[in-house]
Amino acid sequence: METIKILESSQFDGESGVLEVLKEGEVKKLGLTPAEELPLPLPFKTLNPLQTAFHLFYRGGNALISSPTSSGKSLTALLFWLKNRKGKFIYTAPTRALIWEKFKEFRQFFPSVGVRSGDVVEELEEITQEAVVCTYESLLAASRSRSRWFEEAGALVIDEVHVIRDPSRGAVIEEVVSYAINEGIPLLALSATIPGAVELAKWIEAELFIESEWRPVPLERKVVNMSKLLKRSKLPKATPEEKLVAAVEELKTEGKTLVFVPRKDLGWQALQVENALYGRSVFNETLPFEKEEKEGEGVAFHNADVPQEEREAIEREFKGGEKLHRLYATQTLAYGVNLPADSVVIFVRGRFDRLTMEYRFFPDLLTVMQMEGRAGRFGLSEKGYSFIVVSGASEKALERELQSELDKPFQTALSQGLSFRGAVACPNREKSVLSLMLLGPLIRYGSDWERALSATFSVKKNPLLLRELKEIEQELQQMGYITDGKPTHLAKLLVASFVSPYCYEEFTERLQKVTGLAQREPTTAYLYAVRPFIRRELNPKSVELFTGEAFRRESLKIAETIYRETAHEVTDNSEVLIFYAQGGFFPFKQVARPPGELSSLPLESSLLGQLLCRLNVMPFETVHRTVMMVRSGIPYKFALLGSVEGLGYMRGNALARAGKLLNYPNEIALINAIKEGRGEALEAVKEALSERYSSVKSVEKEATAVVKAVERIKFPLGNPKLLKFLASLFVGRRNALKLTKEEALEVLYRNVTGEKATQDKS
The missing domain is CATH 3.40.50.300 (P-loop containing nucleotide triphosphate hydrolases)
Incomplete structure (x- = not known):
């Protein structure tokens, strides 16, 4: 491994400068590379010191760059691609914001750029582009399922690789890196300053390690x-x-x-x-x-x-x-x-x-x-x-x-030992993480999974972890998720949705126990049942911060209802999800939209819909309403209002409250009443809005906006992209794209019948 240290004395003013490096104990002063030497439409005259160093010293293979934030690491990704152009260029990063930022940036250099930002609905569009930007989880899902765009990878760039230390996401990066190492995919890891960077470089089998002390702005x-x-x-x-x-x-x-x-x-x-x-x-x-x-x-x-x-x-x-x-x-x-x-x-x-x-x-x-x-x-x-x-x-x-x-040793989240904060829906979070860590490579490599996992840093650092994984394998065999050394169809479905077999077992038990409650309080029943499929922690303290005593009172009622029906203590923050979908934030004027993790639930809802449709343990009407509760935060009977453009959480819940005041059975009856201009419906909407707005003027203004949105509604209700994506599970991607909303619903009602109330694990 060649090691290059960029010295702090390097200079760059945007147009010219100098690169000073320490290589093999010798300080070298080098000129910056002119941009015109590269086959890229760069908007500046020269590369900066970091980019110049990578251009001069990278010859092929894997590489690690450890450099301060905002030092120009992103352009080195393109320089890396120029040396590895035999397949797709894949860039992955931790956040959707960063993915979309790079999408805009890379469009200057590629005819088009494919995106996988975490919403499975995006999978309706097949990736044919030479370049792909994606979140860590999207990349992991593609690698586990052998998606074509991952199989065609010719250059993989992992940005912010120091997130590998994060307890909630570190295992995702480790698994992806191990696949790249095992299959010889050229890998560039970009990291901010991190302890033990040399050890990280050795693990990824880097041919080049660049460590930079230089900052663009002192x-x-x-x-x-x-x-x-x-x-x-x-x-x-x-x-x-x-x-x-x-x-x-x-x-x-x-x-x-x-x-x-x-x-x-x-x-x-x-x-x-x-x-x-x-x-x-x-x-x-x-x-x-x-x-x-x-x-x-x-x-x-x-x-x-x-x-x-x-x-x-x-x-x-x-x-x-x-x-x-x-x-x-x-x-x-x-x-x-x-x-x-x-x-x-x-x-x-x-x-x-x-x-x-x-x-x-x-x-x-x-x-x-x-x-x-x-x-x-x-x-x-x-x-x-x-x-x-x-x-x-x-x-x-x-x-x-x-x-x-920075003198401390390098560690990943897994090599430090599994530790979790907050409540979780699974009875054993550690086993859940380990089961997915095992099943991913088992799906990809079959009986060779052990060799693949041996490439992970955590197993190399802690060989006893492999013994734990073998124990998990035996347990999953006894539970029926692995047969003849292969994961069952059900196990593959679960892994595709980032759900462990332990979470699935919890779901099936809950679904059986809430059957009676579902007739009386479907919002509480179905959300409690699917909670094990939702990865977010859903912190009650965050909700309490915005709603105070109202949430504390309601959460106690929810917990009592669930315990009375199931004899289960609520320990997984289900009360947060249920409060949200009951419209709990509606009365609080200072809350413009649901806070925190709840605002990212639309992404979770797509994965949830995919899994529930494939499992076929509920009829589609129930699946549709449950998914829309998670997606939009509107109660079960009126959940399909969440698919109406121009409503959102607050206006949708105003309508749901109006429907409840009038004792309407569902949103269709309410929509028809408003469209027909029935006075009782309009008055109910205003009464509901008065719970949030104190002035008559504000109530009237909002009521007018709500009525206009309702008047534009066309039946049947449903989010067209989501419905087409779910229909694609049964008719294929290309056929689903041609479907109308009505045809997509027909496909789903025909195929998702709930007939597999007891799922066959084979």
């Missing part, structure tokens, strides 16, 4: 003590959030500023302080408080609770707009979102561990380094500024630990 780091900072501000007694905002003010940052906070609740409270005490306008629409309309400069909060649509709007405004200059964020923004700033403020809490005689910091210091990587906007700022505000430890203690962080 970083100036200042570590300051929180107590000292507050003394300077001469702040009287104040709440934690007031102290936090005062500390940011005291730093006197300029330009676009990212402020990383350690807790979501503190971030929301700081946002409220910015709005109420400092007169700044709040960009967020979904909030745990009622904001005051202000004319001051903009401020926002980016975190996992913010609905996806709002997060994307905030990112666009911070990146290219003029209204938003200060953005609070949690550590989720440190990974997978290209959002540079002029200054970054990071609040860090330290604690001295008397057992290890070491300081522990939150967030961990590798995450702090990722956060620092957002400082500096190339071409817009001459220098990036990082302000690390520490409490619970001295400045020197933090600086010392930062220096030693």
Whole structure:
């Protein structure tokens, strides 16, 4: 393996510069590669130092680049493709936002680009393009199912490969990398600064390892003590959030500023302080408080609770707009979102561990380094500024630990041992993860699965893990999911939807127990039954933050109902899913749309629909309504309103409440009543809307919008793309594309009958 270190002294001003590298103990100074030497329509005169180094030293095979954020790693992906053009160019990254960003970027270099962003409905369109951008999970699904576009891979680029350390997604990257290693697919791994990068390079069998100290925009780091900072501000007694905002003010940052906070609740409270005490306008629409309309400069909060649509709007405004200059964020923004700033403020809490005689910091210091990587906007700022505000430890203690962080060994999520936070729907989460880790290679390689898994870093690091996997294999054989050394048809169906056999067993037990409840409370019954198929954790604290006592009361009622019917304690956060689909957020005016993970449920609903249709354990009417409850958050009897354009969660639930007031059996009766202009229907809509809006004017305005949306409705109800995708499971992709909505529904009602109430595991 050839190792190249790019020195910090390298220079680049956008048009010219110099590359300084350390190679085999010798410092070399090299000129930058002119862009005209490459067969790519590049918008600049020269490659930067990192890109030049890759162009000069990469000769073939696998490679790893470990470099600070925003140092131009993405273009090296194209340079990698130029040397490996025998098959499809596949680029994978952790987030949909990053995928769509690269989709736009790569369209300059390819006639067209295929996309797999996590929504299985996209699979209606066959990938024939030379280039594909996809999420990790989409790539894993394609590799397990031997999709043609993966089988034709000639160059695979894994961006943000350091996410392999993440407990929830690390196993996905490990499995994909092991397939590439086993099958000789040229692999380029792109990583931010990461501990033990040499060990990572050796694992992926890299021919070239480039480690860069150079940054396009120089970083100036200042570590300051929180107590000292507050003394300077001469702040009287104040709440934690007031102290936090005062500390940011005291730093006197300029330009676009990212402020990383350690807790979501503190971030929301700081946002409220910015709005109420400092007169700044709040960009967020979904909030745990009622904001005051202000004319001051903009401020926002980016975190996992913010609905996806709002997060994307905030990112666009911070990146290219003029209204938003200060953005609070949690550590989720440190990974997978290209959002540079002029200054970054990071609040860090330290604690001295008397057992290890070491300081522990939150967030961990590798995450702090990722956060620092957002400082500096190339071409817009001459220098990036990082302000690390520490409490619970001295400045020197933090600086010392930062220096030693990169000396730690490389680890993946699996090699560190399986650990999970929060509630889960499966009785044994560890077995669920291991069963999918086993079944994926078993489906792809058959009896040779053991050799394939031996290529994973975690098995190489911990050979005992292979013994655990063999025990899982024996257990799955006893359960009927593996016969004669091969996964059964049912096992393959489950793996295609990222569902383990253990989750399926839980689902079948629940489905049997809620039969009676389904007649009285179908929303609660069916969502509790399918909860094991939904991968999201669905944090109750996030919901409680926005709805308070209302959610606490309703969650208790839901738990009591489920226990009375099934004798099961609710331990998997099913109450969050049910509250959402009951329209629980509707009365809260400050909530513009369902927050957090709930805003990403449309993607989950597509996978859920695929699996339920293939299992055929429910009639399609039930499947359709259950999927639409998850997709749109509208109760079972009125769930198909979720397919109507222009309604959304709030207006859809206003109609559902109106239908319930009138005791209508379903949405069809309600739609017909409104279309016929029945006074009782319109009054019921207004009465429902008055639960959310206090003024008559607002109620009238919303009622008019709702009626107009209803008047445009054409029967039958259903999302055309989703229905065609589900129909393709039975008639094939090409035939499904030609179907009308009516024909797709006919296919589904004919094939999804619920006749396999007890699934044959063969």
